[in-house]
Amino acid sequence: MSEVAALVGDRARAEMLSALVSGRALTAKELAYVAKVTPQTTSEHLSKLVEAGILTFNTQGRFRYFRLASAAVSQMLEGIMTVAASRRVPTFRDPTLARARICYDHLAGQLGVAIADSLIRNGHLLLGPDGGEVTESGETFLAKLGIDVKGSRRRRRAFCRPCLDWSERRYHIAGAIGAAVAERCFEMKWVNRIEESRALHITPAGEKGLLATFGIKRVAAEKVSSHQ
Amino acid sequence: MSEVAALVGDRARAEMLSALVSGRALTAKELAYVAKVTPQTTSEHLSKLVEAGILTFNTQGRFRYFRLASAAVSQMLEGIMTVAASRRVPTFRDPTLARARICYDHLAGQLGVAIADSLIRNGHLLLGPDGGEVTESGETFLAKLGIDVKGSRRRRRAFCRPCLDWSERRYHIAGAIGAAVAERCFEMKWVNRIEESRALHITPAGEKGLLATFGIKRVAAEKVSSHQ
DNA sequence: AAGACAGTTCGGTGCACACCGAAGAGTGCC
DNA sequence: GGCACTCTTCGGTGTGCACCGAACTGTCTT
Known part of the structure; x- marks a missing residue:
């Protein structure tokens, strides 16, 4: 070890x-x-x-x-980051990173958590520390976004896994379905990668789309999270 | 980090x-x-x-x-151990450790995996990389063993979580329910801690009880696992 | 064939830190 | 009070290893 x-x-x-x-x-x-x-x-x-x-x-x-x-390596690194972050003062070196970032292959930060929240609030998703699942209504909802839930489910890798967000200290969606959601956000040009960083930039089209689809109003404008 | x-x-x-x-x-x-x-x-x-x-x-x-x-620290360490073990030649320094050991607060090794397997085989438990759940029949079954499933469910911590076993490379039960099962095994004197080690010793009473309850025949006699 | 560029190998330097011996602070037992 | 015991603090030693400069291999371009 x-x-x-x-x-x-x-x-x-x-x-x-x-x-x-x-x-x-x-x-x-x-x-x-x-x-x-x-x-x-x-x-x-x-x-x-x-x-x-x-x-x-x-x-x-x-x-x-x-x-x-x-x-397994990715999960190990997330584990280390979580412990490392739990110690740090709640000041992030890069606020952009706290707002929206990529975590291996899925969305994280305020954006990742907000998407998960919205899906849960509308009964499309169940997500807890033990695991997660997409509901039937969620399958329909995500299909409209162009995500093939059944296809994701068939893949060998974990389908819907909770991932503890080190900046928000709450769960966002990982696994095949998390990757699929992130992929669609890239395809639709809702978010762009910021060079040399894990941080993501939310495009104007993204602002509109995220509001219309998930009811998310500008994550940038949200206050720094209020827990702990 | x-x-x-x-x-x-x-x-x-x-x-x-x-x-x-x-x-x-x-x-x-x-x-x-x-x-x-x-x-x-x-x-x-x-x-x-x-x-x-x-x-x-x-x-x-x-x-x-x-x-x-x-x-979080425990999970981080498990993550590191998993990556470390994935590299190692399939020779364990301590075969006792591979047979039965304690992992934070629940059972692991061949014994931990065998118990999970038995529960799954009999429809008492669902367990995958995404999470786990105890079925209704599982609740009845575990109640007979003296485990209060509903009580465990109410606790703040994760109720039923899969934990990747570094020696078996398969899942065993962690979370509140995993801890409860381990606790009962100690109480009934099915297993004893071996001093200065995470390894566990299965008592003669344990051999009987494990066979009668889970249909587990001497984990000690099992061959060194056959993967990779 | 020559030059540019990505990546590696080798040898030497310097610093960080794990380690121990010695000594000191706090607690328990008679 | 005196002694035993656990744990900590301090100072000094030794070593492992990250780092770079220089030189080399391999690939692409013109």
């Missing part, structure tokens, strides 16, 4: 892993940039992480694209 | 934390013993872990009893 934790325990490697929780595959040079170390040092770090089964890569020409090796 | 992971990343501290995943509260001296370092060194480690919100302690006379600070 200590070997794995020690790998995550290095500042530079932790920065690289945080960047990869976005689910994207990044090249060694990009990772060097986010970790603020030279390519030589990055290379050492990456080979250790691959050796330990935390990352995998595939080579395309002279580029090497690194990504998290498994969902 | 890196600070928290770095704390777990030290060999001695990781040994202490592993010992505490058993859910028991241990004194500084006991932790010094499991970590194989002097009391002075242990004291430093413990104060760092408390400072970081990973451990808490309560003082009783001249003793200080340390325990994990929260369920």
Whole structure:
């Protein structure tokens, strides 16, 4: 256990892993940039992480694209982040990140929690610490958005999993259905990735769509959450 | 994130934390013993872990009893262990640990998985990566064992949660109901804690009871699991 | 074939920190 | 009060390892 934790325990490697929780595959040079170390040092770090089964890569020409090796790794990192965040003063280095961000492959932050809330309020979703489920009305509702719930359900991975949000300290939707919702939001250009970050930008079309679909009024305008 | 992971990343501290995943509260001296370092060194480690919100302690006379600070910490450690175990060759340092052990406050290892399997097979329990639930017939069944399912359900903590077993690579029951089952097994003297370890010993009464109740024939006799 | 660029390997430097011995503070028992 | 015991604080030592510069391999471009 200590070997794995020690790998995550290095500042530079932790920065690289945080960047990869976005689910994207990044090249060694990009990772060097986010970790603020030279390519030589990055290379050492990456080979250790691959050796330990935390990352995998595939080579395309002279580029090497690194990504998290498994969902177990992603879950481990979320676990560490949750403990780390629980200690921190409620000041976020990046308020954009608290507003809307990507968490491996699904939406998180105020936006992720707001979507989950809206679905729950309207009887489309059940979500608790033990797990989650989409109701029949939810299946119909999401179909109108262009999401194939039955298809998601058939996939091997967890279908609907609660994910504890480290900034909001509440649950948002993960699993196949969480990924499907996020994918549709990208496709419809409701949200854009902000370069070099897990943060997301909500487009004007997104503001409209989110209000019309989920009744979400500008997450940006919401006060910093009021719990604890 | 890196600070928290770095704390777990030290060999001695990781040994202490592993010992505490058993859910028991241990004194500084006991932790010094499991970590194989002097009391002075242990004291430093413990104060760092408390400072970081990973451990808490309560003082009783001249003793200080340390325990994990929260369920989030426990979940983080399980996550790290899962990733660490996924890499290891399928040789366990301690086969007793693979057979039956305590995982925070519930049963794990071959025994934990076998109990979950039996309950599922008989329609008493639903358990998947997304969560779990006890059925009506399960409620009746567990009541006969002396477990108050409704009472467990009312508790604030997660009621029935899947926990990925690092030795079996399959799910066993965690959450309030998992803790309740474990507690009853202790009360009925089906299993005993083995000193200084998370491992459990199955008593002769336990062998009988487990066979009669769950149809489990000696987990000790089972072959080392056949996956991967 | 030459140059540009991505990534790796090697060798050396410097710092952070785990560790222990010695000494001190607080508690319990007789 | 005196002694035993648990735990902590302080100071000094040793080492593991992150880091970089320099040099090398491999791929793409022109």
